[in-house]
């Protein structure tokens with residue numbers, strides 16, 4: 001590239017990055033793989049516009065997708081402006097709190113007024129500002145934000161006390177005053193969460209081997225038809241006994257139902273029922289009234305309702321209208337988990353409908369056409385809930401995150417003068433992580449952009465991981481179709497990771513069909529190949545991870561530079577618990593929340609092919625297919641992109657945790673050239689174990705004190721081999737299988753029961769103990785000091801070592 005003199009220091013950029021910075025293109029996409037300096041390029045562009053092009057900072061808008069990313073951008077801008085280097089040192093200081101950081105950031109923004117004139121914001125925060133300023137035309141500018149979860153979000157000061165799920169539950173309770181709605185909801189929860197009658201096009205009618213269907217009353221019955229009868233009785237508040245025992249002479253029968261109020265037995269006849277003449281005869285002799293209902297009638301629920309009305313209600317004298325009132329709480333008290341999951345799905349669908357920009361009527365129509373009963377039933381419940389939710393929010397002046405966008409779009413569309421004001425203000429719009437945009441966001445960007453505006457986007461289609469909540473990878477892949485007269489520039493050098501990591505991740509992502517092929521090269525050469533650990537039992541990798549972390553820390557890597565990643569939080573709970581006592585504060589993150597991060601050492605957990613492993617294309621659920629039909633391959637590609645994001649967070653060391661016999665397909669996609677060769681699925685973890693010569697406990701080699709007897713290990717240990725260890729751990733049956741292979745069993749057990757019990761005593765604790773030991777009994781001392789009774793007793797007797 002030709003030699004260039006700029007006021008802005010662009011010497012730390014490569015040629016392509018510099019080309020992007022100085023480009024005058026009105027629509028430019030800088031496309032690159034991970035770690036290739038996209039954000040760095042975008043920030044240099046802002047500096048360049050201000051210093052070289054003398055653009056007024058007020059005319060620049062930089063958009064990100066998370067508050068963290070916006071803050072990170074601001075921090076990086078301050079660092080480049082602050083020539084003293086103080087701010088850079090400050091933000092790298094260990095242990096500074098979130099609010100200290102915010103305060104210092106604000107100080108610096110005051111110090112450099114041009115920086116505070118820049119608009120560096122999340123897209124939601126930009127919309128928030130738009131609605132606050134001009135929202136009165138389309139909504140209410142005194143609105144409150146309603147968030148998915150209570151707690152932290154970027155509009156905390158103006159967030160409603162109730163969360164989205166609170167409101168969903170509230171409106172559902174309200175709708176449940178209608179008994180039909182309440183029972184329909186209960187029917188859904190019982191059928192599809194409790195009884196798991198998933199995905200069958202027609203519910204199975206009869207299963208002779210057992211009772212699989214739950215009635216609204218809560219008992220288990222044998223067939224869908226019997227469930228229908230039981231439900232009908234329940235809906236009409238008619239008490240019944242299912243399969244009562246009837247003795248006639250020496251014979252015992254179990255008719256299907258006994259309805260005491262009508263003194264009536266009911267036998268339901270399906271084509272799978274056993275012949276009933278004999279039974280009927282006997283019942284008649286005994287003077288019992290037994291009526292029969294037939295399966296054929298159940299195929300039409302209206303007819304069957306009539307049949308039951310006639311044969312049962314007619315025989316009951318008391319007033320049915322005085323039926324007991326049903327209460328939401330009572331009906332669902334045993335199904336909290338299930339109803340919460342249902343609400344989550346309703347919310348998911350609610351968000352997807354907004355993002356799809358399809359009218360609700362169309363969704364209702366499509367759902368009604370579904371060949372799956374579960375889907376039809378779901379939408380019969382979900383749509384009234386969503387409509388009631390929307391009405392509730394309007395009445396309370398609440399906007400959710402998508403609402404911020406839809407209202408801003410409506411405002412700019414309906415009020416051209418306001419739109420022009422924003423267009424004139426933001427002459428330069430820079431978008432980071434462009435691969436994550438959804439329809440609404442692109443609509444908004446289009447409204448903010450006029451012909452003269454420079455739109456500068458950076459992104460990586462390989463890292464598009466928010467399709468599940470509406471982002472559209474098509475905008476980046478087909479950028480040229482969506483933005484006319486646009487240009488594309490590709491960055492090909494990865495500065496973050498070693499070549500094994502770059503090559504492995506590039507090979508893995510190449511399996512995706514919907515992508516822009518890129519030839520990415522690593523700047524860093526050499527380094528360790530990727531290591532894969534194959535667990536034989538769940539949790540067995542914990543010891544391996546612990547030891548690897550210890551090893552890297554001893555080599556001088558700080559714990560903050562170690563990152564543990566996982567697909568879903570549950571995958572890490574065991575390891576978190578196991579590492580709690582290691583004393584090292586390493587970072588744990590879901591892959592989605594690790595976007596944009598980098599770390600020297602990365603572990604990726606849960607790379608197995610069992611249920612809940614990785615890949616896990618959960619959106620395949622037919623409920624979501626109504627709004628946006630997607631096939632398995634499409635969803636699998638998003639999972640693969642998520643895997644790519646995880647791999648590319650690692651700078652130097654990458655460890656993948658898999659399972660023997662259930663290896664994730666994604667691991668198989670990594671060519672063996674990039675994997676540590678001493679590994680095979682069959683190789684077991686090795687443990688460094690020592691034996692305390694005082695009490696003969698087995699323990700980890702690096703322990704200083706024996707957790708059992710408190711002896712000094714350095715002086716009292718004998719190395720033992722892992723065979724002894726394995727022998728011990730298999731002998732102990734009461735330890736859950738998943739913990740075997742972690743720490744030697746009794747250390748683990750003791751530490752779980754009383755984590756602090758065996759830690760050495762600090763000076764302060766010694767001092768307090770001496771002060772209080774005569775004032776309290778042993779039990780209280782155990783509570784106060786978090787130690788076991790034997791330790792406290794030993795101390796009281798001055799026997800503790």
Ligand SMILES: Nc1ncnc2c1ncn2[C@@H]1O[C@H](COP(=O)(O)OP(=O)(O)OP(=O)(O)O)[C@@H](O)[C@H]1O
Pocket residue numbers: 012013014017032033034035036037038039040041460463495496595596597648
């Ligand atoms: N020209 C360069 N010379 C040296 N280092 C660079 C250069 N460009 C980027 N880097 C370094 O590479 C790393 C990744 O940069 P950055 O975070 O900007 O990448 P990115 O493309 O936005 O990454 P990702 O998409 O994975 O989040 C950073 O540590 C950055 O300092």
